Amino acid sequence: MADTFQLEVATPERLFVDEQVSWVELPGKEGYMGVLAGHAPLLSILGAGVLTYTSGGSDEVLALDGGFVEVLGDHVRVLADHAEFARDISIDAARRQLEEANNALNNAHEPHDSAAALRAINQAQARLDAAERSTGRPA
Amino acid sequence: MPSLIDIRRRIRSVKNMQQITKAMKMVSAAKLRRAQEHALASRPYANMMQRVLSNVAAAAAANPDIAELPLLAAREEKRIQLIVVSSDTGLAGAFNSNLFRMSQRFVDEHSGAELRVETIGRKSRDYFRKRNFNVTGDYIGIVDKPTYEKAAEIADKMIDLYGKAEVDAVYIAVNEFKTVMAPNLVLKRILPVEVPEASPGNKNEEDKLSGPGGDQVVDYIYEEPPQEILRALLPKYVEMEIYRAMLESISAYHAARMAAMDAATSNAGDVIQDLTLTMNRIRQDRITREIIEIVSGAAALS
Numbered sequence: 001m002a003d004t005f006q007l008e009v010a011t012p013e014r015l016f017v018d019e020q021v022s023w024v025e026l027p028g029k030e031g032y033m034g035v036l037a038g039h040a041p042l043l044s045i046l047g048a049g050v051l052t053y054t055s056g057g058s059d060e061v062l063a064l065d066g067g068f069v070e071v072l073g074d075h076v077r078v079l080a081d082h083a084e085f086a087r088d089i090s091i092d093a094a095r096r097q098l099e100e101a102n103n104a105l106n107n108a109h110e111p112h113d114s115a116a117a118l119r120a121i122n123q124a125q126a127r128l129d130a131a132e133r134s135t136g137r138p139a
Numbered sequence: 140m141p142s143l144i145d146i147r148r149r150i151r152s153v154k155n156m157q158q159i160t161k162a163m164k165m166v167s168a169a170k171l172r173r174a175q176e177h178a179l180a181s182r183p184y185a186n187m188m189q190r191v192l193s194n195v196a197a198a199a200a201a202n203p204d205i206a207e208l209p210l211l212a213a214r215e216e217k218r219i220q221l222i223v224v225s226s227d228t229g230l231a232g233a234f235n236s237n238l239f240r241m242s243q244r245f246v247d248e249h250s251g252a253e254l255r256v257e258t259i260g261r262k263s264r265d266y267f268r269k270r271n272f273n274v275t276g277d278y279i280g281i282v283d284k285p286t287y288e289k290a291a292e293i294a295d296k297m298i299d300l301y302g303k304a305e306v307d308a309v310y311i312a313v314n315e316f317k318t319v320m321a322p323n324l325v326l327k328r329i330l331p332v333e334v335p336e337a338s339p340g341n342k343n344e345e346d347k348l349s350g351p352g353g354d355q356v357v358d359y360i361y362e363e364p365p366q367e368i369l370r371a372l373l374p375k376y377v378e379m380e381i382y383r384a385m386l387e388s389i390s391a392y393h394a395a396r397m398a399a400m401d402a403a404t405s406n407a408g409d410v411i412q413d414l415t416l417t418m419n420r421i422r423q424d425r426i427t428r429e430i431i432e433i434v435s436g437a438a439a440l441s
C-alpha cells in the first residue's frame with residue numbers, strides 16, 4: 001500500500017489544499033485524530049482547532065473552524081466552515097482576538113451570548129495555536 | 140425633413156451611447172470571468188458535500204429515527220416560502236423578467252397555499268412589493284459579490300422558519316448559468332431537503348472499496364452517530380444551495396448583460412449607418428438643388 005494519500009481541504013469559498021500527504025492530524029469534535037494512509041472509511045464532525053499535515057517531509061498548519069471530514073480510500077476530504085493557513089495568521093492579531101472573545105464571555109449575560117462567545121474563544125484559540133505552532137517549527 | 144445639423148447631432152449622441160454599451164459589455168465580460176472563477180472555487184466543496192450527504196443519508200436511512208429529522212420531513216405544503224434571486228440592476232435583457240414570469244407561474248400554480256417571498260436583489264424586491272406579495276425579507280447589494288456568510292444567514296432564517304413549522308416548504312427561483320447565450324431558469328425545492336443520489340461520476344472510487352457491483356453506500360466508521368452527522372450536515376447543505384444559487388445567478392446575470400450590451404452596441408451601429416445614409420442623401424439633395432439654382436440662374440442670364 002502506498003504510504004501517501006490525497007488530502008483535500010475545501011471551504012465553501014475555495015479549495016485550500018489538494019496534495020499528496022503522508023500524515024494528517026484533524027481537530028475532531030471529540031478530540032484530535034491522526035490519519036495515515038490505508039485508514040478505514042471514516043466520517044466525523046470537526047470542531048475548531050488545528051489541522052496539521054506532513055507533505056514531502058515538511059509540515060503545514062491550518063486553523064479550522066468546524067466542518068466535516070470524510071476518509072475514504074486514498075482520499076481524505078475536509079469540508080471546513082472556515083480555514084486559514086497558519087502562515088497567514090498574525091500571532092498578535094490572534095492573541096487580541098482571543099482576548100476580545102474572553103472579554104465578550106465575561107460580559108455575556110444571556111445564555112445565547114455566552115454560547116457565541118465560547119465559540120469565538122474556540123475559534124480564536126485555534127487560530128492562535130495554529131500561528132504559534134507554525135512559527136515554533138520551521139516549515 | 141430634418142436639418143443636416145440635427146442629424147449630425149443625433150449621430151454623435153448614438154455614437155456616444157455605443158461607446159458606453161461597448162464599455163459595459165467589456166466590464167460585464169470581466170465580471171463574468173470573476174464570477175465564474177468564484178463558482179468554480181466553490182465546486183469542490185459542493186461536490187464533496189453532496190457525496191458525503193448521500194452516503195450518510197443512506198447509512199442513516201436504516202435507522203427509523205431519520206424520518207424525525209425536521210429538515211427531511213415533508214409536510215403538506217400549506218405555507219410556502221419562495222426565494223427569488225434576481226439582480227440589483229437591470230440592463231440585462233430579459234434576465235429578470237423571465238425569472239419573474241417563471242415565479243409568477245409558480246405562484247399561480249400554488250394559489251391554494253399561503254405564500255411568502257424572500258427577495259434577493261433589488262429587482263425582485265421591487266417586483267414583488269409592487270404586486271403586494273408578502274415580502275418577508277429583502278437583500279440588496281449582496282448578489283454582486285456573494286459571500287458564504289450572507290447565504291448562511293438567509294439559509295439559517297429559512298431553517299428556523301421551517302423548524303418552527305411556520306412554513307411547510309421553501310423553494311428557490313434562480314437563473315443558473317448555462318451558456319453565455321441563454322441562462323437556465325431553475326425553480327427547485329430546498330426544504331425539506333431532497334437527499335441527492337450518489338452521482339455516477341463518483342462511483343468508481345467507491346466501487347473499488349465495496350467490490351464490483353457493490354452498491355454505493357460506504358460502510359464508514361462513524362465517529363458520531365450518522366443521525367448526528369446528518370443533523371449537522373443538512374443545514375450546511377441548505378446554506379450551500381443558497382450560496383450556489385447566488386453564484387450561479389451572478390454569473391448568469393453578467394452573461395445576460397454581456398449579450399444585451401452586445402446587441403445594443405450592434406443596434407447602435409445600425410442606427411448610425413441609417414442616419415449617415417439619410418444625412419448623405421439630404422446633403423446630396425441640397426447640393427443638387429444648389430447646382431440647379433446656379434445652372435438655371437446662368438441659363439436665365441444668357
